[in-house]
Amino acid sequence: MKDFDVEKIANSGEVFRLNKVSDDKYKSVYELISTDKYLNIVYDKKKNTYKYSCDKDEFKKIYKDYFDLDTDYSKYLKICKKDDKFLKDAIKYGEGLKILRQDKYEMLISFIISQRKSIKAIKTSIERICREAGKKIKNEFGIFYAFPTPKEILKNKIKLKSCGLGYRYPYIIEACERIASGEIKLDEYDKLSTEDLLKKLMTIKGVGEKVASCVALFAYHRLETCPMDVWMNRVLINAYHGKFPEEYIPYLGVLQQYMFYFAKEEHNVKKEY
DNA sequence: CGCCAGGACACCG
């Protein structure tokens, strides 16, 4: 399936608990843990198909939406300007990427952790807090750990100090306190405009514009939000002379995902664009 | 060993 590529999504920096666990000539196996749910995904290389460990009802109810499978991304990507070689190459390179609909709370904590860390380091840090504070999941594939709820994080404060969180530790504790107390209701932010959503998220200590944008894009599916990290800043300066074209703005978050993935994987931002 | 990582914040002018 060229319009849905789990391998690329797993490496795209928008989801941190989707990982390849085995790979041979015939198939690749991936594991996804989202909140407290486990999904095993087998990609058949010959048939070019995916097989999932859940039943069809659950897939339809949860994962179709989670992976945004009903959306034809060509409607976003066709706004690429004809003379925009960088985006054209990025779209081709990133074919199969999706903007997922992930859990709001999990994204918030994950991206607070993400600041000044590599994607690899983010993943290990998240796995550690899940192991220290998350519920144990046992199934036919093994033993896994759910993403801890705010209460579970607060209950295991001391253990979390050994998870490589560094200076982000107090940020996470405070965010969890405000969510657990009911002061912050992430679900209610659904009805806010994107501008107000970002403002609300940024009232949380440790959440600046970049982290708020990631949460808005990857959890609230605000496709116009464009997280600007070190890679996207290089893209903006080197390929767009400091300004993205106006017509990109409604879907800049989607386009950004292809640009980010292309730039990060190929390290080619400085070359010829 | 040094450098960078999907940055935020306090402080400054």
Add this chain to the structure above:
DNA sequence: CGGTGTCATGGC
């Protein structure tokens, strides 16, 4: 408002 130093720690 925009610019600067500082903040822990893992990966490479």
